[in-house]
Amino acid sequence: MDMSSGFERDTSAPVGRAAQQAVEAMTRAGEGLPRPEQTRVMVVANQKGGVGKTTTTVNLAASLALHGARVLVIDLDPQGNASTALGIDHHSEVASIYDVLVDSKPLSGVVQPVPDIEGLFCAPATIDLAGAEIELVSLVARESRLERAISAYEQPLDYVLIDCPPSLGLLTVNALVAGAEVVIPIQCEYYALEGLGQLLRNVELVRGHLNPHLHVSTIILTMYDGRTRLASQVADEVRSHFGKEVLRTNIPRSVRISEAPSYGQTVLTYDPGSSGSLSYLEAAREIALRDPLAAQDQSAQQHGTEGTQ
Numbered sequence: 001m002d003m004s005s006g007f008e009r010d011t012s013a014p015v016g017r018a019a020q021q022a023v024e025a026m027t028r029a030g031e032g033l034p035r036p037e038q039t040r041v042m043v044v045a046n047q048k049g050g051v052g053k054t055t056t057t058v059n060l061a062a063s064l065a066l067h068g069a070r071v072l073v074i075d076l077d078p079q080g081n082a083s084t085a086l087g088i089d090h091h092s093e094v095a096s097i098y099d100v101l102v103d104s105k106p107l108s109g110v111v112q113p114v115p116d117i118e119g120l121f122c123a124p125a126t127i128d129l130a131g132a133e134i135e136l137v138s139l140v141a142r143e144s145r146l147e148r149a150i151s152a153y154e155q156p157l158d159y160v161l162i163d164c165p166p167s168l169g170l171l172t173v174n175a176l177v178a179g180a181e182v183v184i185p186i187q188c189e190y191y192a193l194e195g196l197g198q199l200l201r202n203v204e205l206v207r208g209h210l211n212p213h214l215h216v217s218t219i220i221l222t223m224y225d226g227r228t229r230l231a232s233q234v235a236d237e238v239r240s241h242f243g244k245e246v247l248r249t250n251i252p253r254s255v256r257i258s259e260a261p262s263y264g265q266t267v268l269t270y271d272p273g274s275s276g277s278l279s280y281l282e283a284a285r286e287i288a289l290r291d292p293l294a295a296q297d298q299s300a301q302q303h304g305t306e307g308t309q
Helices: 014-027 051-067 079-087 097-103 127-137 142-152 170-178 196-209 229-245 253-261 275-289 292-308
Strands: 041-044 071-075 120-123 157-162 181-187 213-221
Touching: 041 051, 041 170, 051 071, 051 079, 051 120, 051 157, 051 181, 051 213, 051 253, 051 275, 071 079, 071 142, 097 127, 097 142, 127 142, 127 170, 142 170, 157 170, 170 196, 181 196, 196 213, 213 229, 253 275
Parallel strands: 041 157, 041 181, 071 120, 071 157, 181 213
Antiparallel strands: none
């Protein structure tokens, strides 16, 4: 994929202008964010439902776009919640990621621009995707169909964020083969780490057999309520377990974040000045400033050490 050179934004739409003002308020004291040398493909996954996976995908994507990046969201969840939250039409007749995976349609034939946020695009999910797990079984190179589609996409992109279904089937495997970085949202509530072991084992399996570049680059704590002792205990436990992979920024429990998707918006355009919006902007900034290659090397060293024990 080619990389573009421009970062100029069209903020003529009122919501886009308001969101851009929020970005500028945060960055007046500093410089703009660096663009990655090559496209960063990030898989947002957690098979435990209700952890803010889709919410995190769309709001991080919108934040990165508002910071000046070109970002593609790939909706791999048959429910299509990411598509809905981005205001993207995804009724059954719309060309979607299903056509890419099952019928080898070029990704460029399904990508739609997201309203009000320049530089943000979405490959939507339709209900047809619910049957894709079964249909993929008989196809050649079934695990790498998404990776090949992304590689063939010729429009310049800085980031690709893939919203996975809450399961560990062939759709999620396609995402893990396509990406280098895994982003795991963890809810700051009881049983937060439940089921995480299976996801991490699957990441290691895919890493060992299908995608040696795959690694967990980012853990993001969601639904954080600073008024409760439980939230801080969960945050401390996650930080002690995962260390530097955990973002410093916690995403707060927020009515605004919850309301935004029902209006076909991210929180960035729904309420640009809210705590939820500012938190996602800061989380995106952290991610953009990280060195993905350094994190990958560290993960490889840990993997090698474990293999020799």
